[in-house]
Amino acid sequence: MERRFTSLALWSAVAVGGAGAVGGIALHRGESINTLWFIAAALCVYALAYRFYGAWVAARVLVIDSTRATPAERFDNGRDFVPTNRWIVFGHHFAAIAGPGPLIGPTLAAQFGYLPGTLWILVGAVLGGCIQDMTILFFSTRRDGRSLGQMARDELGPIGGAAALVSTLMIMVILIAVLGLVVVNAMKHSPWATSTVAATIPIAMIVGLYMRNLRTGRVLEGSLLGVGLLLAAVAGGGWIDHHETLRALFDHEGLTLAWFVIAYGFIAAVLPVWLLLAPRDYLSTFMKLGTITLLAVAIVVMHPEVKMPALTPFIDGSGPIFGGTLFPFVFITIACGAVSGFHSLIASGTTPKLLANERDIPMIGYGGMVLESFVAIMAMIAATVLDPGVFFAINSPAGVVGKEAAEAVATISSWGFPVTVEQMEALARQMGEKTLFARTGGAPSLAAGMASIFGSAFGQGLLALWYHFAIMFEAVFILTTLDAGTRVGRFMLQDFLGNFSPKLGQTSWYPSVLLTSGAVVAAWGYFLYIGVIDPNGGVNILWPLFGISNQMLAAIALCVATGILVKSGKLKYAWVTGVPLAWLAMVTTSAAWEKIFSPDLRVGFFAAADSLAEKLAAGALPPEKAAVAPQLIFNQRLDAWLTMFFMVMLWTIILDMLRVCARHLQGKKVPPLSESPHEPSRLVEDWVRD
């Protein structure tokens, strides 16, 4: 009785505290607001949602059964199916789902002010993202760890399966292009950043050789060696930056760097995994977990003031970073961190094969996403602790605010975010960069924000080192995603081509490897190339496309989950996945509609293409713009068609799911539930658990 009372009191306090903190950040209208409000709001919301909503969904909707043997127990083969301690599974799952996405999205969305992004990260995660991850993990666990594509095919039919497959491939292409663009923009005319990022390649190879030949399988030793070398590379980059002849070697235009990234992507995809991909992944996982922890500690210790206003005038759609109004674009811009369709591929991939018991599902599925959402909150904090004027100066493309520094600061100051050329020059000097104007993509401003937080926590004198450390940290795992994504795209393409020519489907046949890798690299390379030559900064085009495609995959995953719930006779609980699905369908459809049909040149693809075509025909473009105009026009039209294709896919699968549900409710024949039969767990009795 007394325990019950304590628990009630405790949770009431969390609820009141959470409501107070969320209300605080929502209603606050002052010069600045302390980051502790954000941390408090996030922790309270997560705790309440996990303890009550997550637990309720697990117990009542999914009906988790701890006596049922999981695939890991039934197929235990010591390789991919292994019953594993839940904390270890949590670690693996989190390391797999956390990528650069939750860091970049919130940074870009900060153009609307801190409030819309923060609220969406919190609400979207606890009601959407966490539910998606947990339900897919659960359904895959009940289906021998099958993938999302297989589940879509089994439960909804061949249309759903094909849609899931094609959209995964498309997302991969757009995702890699936009991440490539982020790295290119971070390295542009920065010998320090370029040399550091370049050094990560031989470092990964050294680690790969070490772990394969010198000390086989000693992963920790190899990774520690690699992390040491990476830190040395950050410091060494500073030395190169000050060296007259060496710095010229690493000082490049965006386009040159884009070709390097494309060439790198191809080589990395055809090299054996042990040489580059696997060691790079070890390094990036260590860097990722280490840096995120460091950032959390620094934010809590320093609790800096957030200087960005709650809302900026750009909610009307005139924002410099990307065009489009608050609704629906904030929900598209922040995909990872709130709802990320990609997670459903992990939750139906490696993770369900490791679960020792179904009761670990809430912690891993729901809890993993909660932690990722917290990373997004930290990225939002790092972006908004900068002076808003500085934030916009870094993130606004030259095509919007002007090429000259004086012009850019005048435009940005006229928006009500004062900034001076001297201030930007001083900041660039501190960070060891030549200029910080128009460094779009989010990485440089995130790095500047992180550097200022780290600098105030661990020593102001090292700002330049911190800045380039942050750039290296982002680049390392962006490049990991780039290699891994290209390889996955290649496997999917080979799998598909194998239907026509069995030889092409062989993943070990080298000509096929070269051909399919080349095709995947060419696909994302094209979007990267266009993004780099676009004077308005390709982020404005590519990031919304990525957001739309990622949310579309989330909608597909939620369709599968909703279909399964209805077919298992849980119609009254179908809203658990149905409501986030409806929201995502609405958001992606209205965003896609605007991207296609809006007359606003910075939003509508067709409008932009037509306007550019008119100017070109009238000879109103300066020669350097006229030279690239035909490619930009073609690309805008292509993007419009691509967006339409995404929408057709999305609505096909939603209607297919509704058709299956309606037929089931009418008692007609539908694909049967593919759940594996119940087998009692034998691990349960002899396991001592809390």
Place this chain on the structure above:
Amino acid sequence: MQKRLNALWNAIRRLSGDDAYERYLAHHAATHPGEPVLSRKEYFRREQERKWGGIRRCC
């Protein structure tokens, strides 16, 4: 304290895959006794190829 540190160290090794070969040996001894065992090198090579065959990382 010593016990906790050991548990932490084991968790780190497990998470990073540092102890993969030892786990393989244990699994092998338990399920396929008497059959030939892969050497550390062979095991590591086979595992790395296999691990990267699907989607392992997200955005």
